[in-house]
Amino acid sequence: MSESATPLIAFYRGEAGDHKGRTLEDIWALSPFWLEHTHDYVQWLFPIPEAGRFNGFAPLLGEADRTAFAQDEALRANQRRSLDVMLTFFGLTRRALVIEALPELNMREHIWLKRGGHNHLRISRIIRSLHLCQQPELAAAFQQAMIEIGTTQGVVSEQSIGYWRAANHS
Template identity: 65%
Template sequence: MPNDTRLITFYRGDAPDHQGRMIEDIWALSPFWLEHTHDYIQWLFPIPEASRFNAFAPVLTPAVQAAFKEEATLRERQQRSLAMMLAFFGLERHGDLITAGPSLSIQEHIWLKAGGHHHLRITRIIRSLALCHQETLARAFQRAVMEIGTQRGVVSDTSLAYWRDAF
């Protein structure tokens, strides 16, 4: 199946990812699973570059970007993916505003530390949202992680620069 078709059918809920998981299955997974599995984020938040960590994940092509622009359902489903990741990161969405959730703490949410694989995930999410025609959400997420990461955590200047330059 062509790269464009694989990603679109996955996001529509009509086909699985490379591991046989439907998008709805991923949305239902536990925080423990999200923490310790590293090959799903590329499917939920595609970008134009191939992943160094998941060679099986499709990339965001102009055709896929066009599909996200044309199909509100694809954007809504990506927002559901974002909601899952926000909960995982201890954040909440209120319309176009993303804030710290009541349980957010540096002890429970390791993205608040200086570095780590979550910082790469955050960069990917910001960039993917912007490229998939969800610029307002991308900016809200970008603003939230940068502000919260420096106020409640010890996020490195390097990570902050990647988030700032994500789009």
């Protein structure tokens, strides 16, 4: 780990693992089943300044981390790849700032299209983290896509939509 790197930045640079020793590339390679049923990785992929309920070992996004993301395109690129992994999990795809549904997106297989659930919390976290990690345009594109797809192809609650709308405000 670089002498000045926080655990989060070392993880995002591929220099260290998370609290269970998993590297960023390890997580990128995991199955959709694992991504759905494991709850202690998304905080590493999409850090925010507040502690979550599900992973007391997750790093909090501090000012040093935000500065590192602002100054290092490789960190932002790795976070975009993390987003792409999650987009595939959600049944979506991305080309630059265009995020859209894959043809196989459906409510039966993609539980985030239904009311409630932990994936709605993940979506709020992702929007906020992208915004805080110096990718506001991508945060806005993801936010808009999730709201539009969630309300037109699913039955996402107004409460979740409200959280998503508010997620990109520091």
